[in-house]
Amino acid sequence: MNKTLTIILVLAAVALIAYNVTMIDFQNPLNGDSTIALIGIVASFCAILLLLIFRTSKKIQQKVQQRD
Template identity: 60%
Template sequence: MKIFTSILVLLALALIVFNITLLDFKNPFQGESAVAFIGIAASFCAVLILLIFRISKKIEEKTNGR
C-alpha cells in the first residue's frame, strides 16, 4: 500500500509541476491559466488526501499491533 500511495503522490506532484508551466503569470485567471490553476489546486488536494491516508494507516497499524 505504501508503494501505491507513493506513486500516486509522485504523479500528483508531476501534475502540479506540469500545470505550473501552463500558467500565464500576467493573467493567471483567464483562459488556459484558469484551467491550470484549478489543476494545481486539485493536485494539491490529492497530495493532502493521500498523505492523510498514509498517516491513518500508520495509526491503524500501531493500534492493532498492541
C-alpha cells in the same frame, strides 16, 4: 493500498503540478487556460493531502492493532 502505490500517486500529483505551472500565464493568471491550470494545481495539492492523511491513518491503525 500499500506504501509503494501511495508514493507513485503522490509523484504523479507532483508531476501534474509541475505541468500545470508551465501552463499558467503569469501576466494574466485568471483568464483562459491559466484558470484551468490553477484549478489543476489546487486539485493536485488536495490529492496529495488526502493521500498523506490516508497513509497516516494506516500507520495509526497498525499501531492500534499491535497494541491489542
